[in-house]
Amino acid sequence: xxxxxxxxxxxxxxxxxxxxxxxxxxxxxxxxxxxxxxxxxxxxxxxxxxxxxxxxxxxxxxxxxxxxxxxxxxxxxxxxxxxxxxxxxxx
Amino acid sequence: xxxxxxxxxxxxxxxxxxxxxxxxxxxxxxxxxxxxxxxxxxxxxxxxxxxxxxxxxxxxxxxxxxxxxxxxxxxxxxxxxxxxxxxxxxxxxxxxxxxxxxxxxxxxxxxxxxxxxxxxxxxxxxxxxxxxxxxxxxxxxxxxxxxxxxxxxxxxxxxxxxxxxxxxxxxxxxxxxxxxxxxxxxxxxxxxxxxxxxxxxxxxxxxxxxxxxxxxxxxxxxxxxxxxxxxxxxxxxxxxxxxxxxxxxxxxxxxxxxxxxxxxxxxxxxxxxxxxxxxxxxxxxxxxxxxxxxxxxxxxxxxxxxxxxxxxxxxxxxxxxxxxxxxxxxxxxxxxxxxxxxxxxxxxxxxxxxxxxxxxxxxxxxxxxxxxxxxxxxxxxxxxxxxxxxxxxxxxxxxxxxxxxxxxxxxx
Numbered sequence: 406x407x408x409x410x411x412x413x414x415x416x417x418x419x420x421x422x423x424x425x426x427x428x429x430x431x432x433x434x435x436x437x438x439x440x441x442x443x444x445x446x447x448x449x450x451x452x453x454x455x456x457x458x459x460x461x462x463x464x465x466x467x468x469x470x471x472x473x474x475x476x477x478x479x480x481x482x483x484x485x486x487x488x489x490x491x492x493x494x495x496x
Numbered sequence: 497x498x499x500x501x502x503x504x505x506x507x508x509x510x511x512x513x514x515x516x517x518x519x520x521x522x523x524x525x526x527x528x529x530x531x532x533x534x535x536x537x538x539x540x541x542x543x544x545x546x547x548x549x550x551x552x553x554x555x556x557x558x559x560x561x562x563x564x565x566x567x568x569x570x571x572x573x574x575x576x577x578x579x580x581x582x583x584x585x586x587x588x589x590x591x592x593x594x595x596x597x598x599x600x601x602x603x604x605x606x607x608x609x610x611x612x613x614x615x616x617x618x619x620x621x622x623x624x625x626x627x628x629x630x631x632x633x634x635x636x637x638x639x640x641x642x643x644x645x646x647x648x649x650x651x652x653x654x655x656x657x658x659x660x661x662x663x664x665x666x667x668x669x670x671x672x673x674x675x676x677x678x679x680x681x682x683x684x685x686x687x688x689x690x691x692x693x694x695x696x697x698x699x700x701x702x703x704x705x706x707x708x709x710x711x712x713x714x715x716x717x718x719x720x721x722x723x724x725x726x727x728x729x730x731x732x733x734x735x736x737x738x739x740x741x742x743x744x745x746x747x748x749x750x751x752x753x754x755x756x757x758x759x760x761x762x763x764x765x766x767x768x769x770x771x772x773x774x775x776x777x778x779x780x781x782x783x784x785x786x787x788x789x790x791x792x793x794x795x796x797x798x799x800x801x802x803x804x805x806x807x808x809x810x811x812x813x814x815x816x817x818x819x820x821x822x823x824x825x826x827x828x829x830x831x832x833x834x835x836x837x838x839x840x841x842x843x844x845x846x847x848x849x850x851x852x853x854x855x856x857x858x859x860x861x862x863x864x865x866x867x868x869x870x871x872x873x874x875x876x877x878x879x880x881x882x883x884x885x886x887x888x889x890x891x892x893x894x895x896x897x898x899x900x901x902x903x904x905x906x907x908x
């Protein structure tokens with residue numbers, strides 16, 4: 406069960422330019438693909454990394470690195486894209 | 497297995513059913529003025545969106561209605577950018593008033609003051625039919641026809657909203673989504689034309705009637721486009737739960753446990769299955785997804801025997817990379833690199849030693865990393881190909897051999 410204050414990394418993929426600062430500031434959760442664009446570890450940001458994650462938000466040169474409340478991010482993903490059938494089991 | 501509901505009435509080839517004939521056959525359009533009533537009926541019916549994502553229609557309607565304050569927009573999505581699909585064009589060309597009944601019901605139910613009919617620019621007959629149908633009737637809200645660009649992503653809902661508002665037909669991706677803030681800044685219901693046509697019938701006959709057909713985990717009927725190695729390609733209406741074998745047989749083809757070959761389900765966002773797997777496959781969103789494929793927009797495409805799945809996949813990936821909206825790095829660079837490497841593998845003798853390893857690795861990295869689902873769809877198709885055509889990929893890589901012997905060295 407996610408804590409109320411849990412946050413998840415959300416990258417604005419249109420704004421992201423592949424500068425790679427996020428991977429330097431938060432290597433525990435971010436790796437770069439072969440073209441320098443971030444691959445984010447799934448799930449909420451662990452409490453001991455939240456300060457580092459906030460720093461990545463601040464220093465992303467194109468302001469593409471964001472943190473969102475985990476509850477919102479999860480309901481969005483499960484409701485609209487990843488599990489479109491979760492709520493319905495026609496019998 | 498075939499079941500005619502949307503396509504009941506005069507033969508499809510005779511063109512658009514007039515408003516008079518439509519009303520004579522089905523009676524007047526019911527009203528959806530009692531708050532929440534039709535949405536509750538749709539919820540009980542289990543109606544899923546037919547644009548490809550199979551999202552429950554009622555949940556979308558409720559989300560828009562809750563936010564709209566009586567000032568929403570209904571965007572009727574007939575862009576149909578999927579090259580293998582013709583079902584939306586067929587529906588708009590033959591039964592425009594079913595679609596418009598559904599659009600008006602949606603406008604009443606979610607509280608919309610504006611309807612936008614968004615039709616793919618390459619579908620000239622559909623544009624004409626919808627235009628004419630709108631002028632035949634007194635629409636419940638001001639209605640505007642917008643011609644969609646002929647690109648793959650133009651039908652993605654945020655791309656459609658952006659185009660209607662005067663921008664490029666490219667996905668916006670980040671929140672807010674159209675149900676929160678869409679056309680003109682208003683909560684917008686973006687709904688596929690086939691979904692709305694089903695609404696027109698459910699409003700008349702009820703959710704029990706709707707669920708009376710279908711044998712799989714999903715009830716009702718669906719329009720499908722059958723193509724490839726069949727004698728009679730085209731659009732058919734089936735009950736959900738029909739097997740691929742039965743559908744292909746009706747279209748004058750053959751897919752059975754011993755026939756060899758492969759079938760692409762769901763279109764370019766879908767997945768390949770070997771014929772022996774596809775044969776008993778039930779055609780409905782849940783069953784197809786469970787099999788590692790997709791129902792998508794209802795495409796069933798039979799790869800002719802003797803054709804190479806690696807080459808077919810390379811062509812599709814090249815198209816998909818070319819259709820990127822070119823906004824997000826992983827799609828611009830990653831999808832292009834995947835398409836190029838797959839093309840080299842397909843064209844025997846030109847693969848680099850690490851191409852297959854790269855394609856496998858990259859195909860696991862792309863999902864969820866774009867503003868829209870374009871890269872997700874493309875790599876889902878690729879992963880199904882790596883599984884379905886494992887032997888062919890192996891032959892290409894290790895022996896430089898291809899089942900399409902006469903086409904060696906050529907991809908396009």
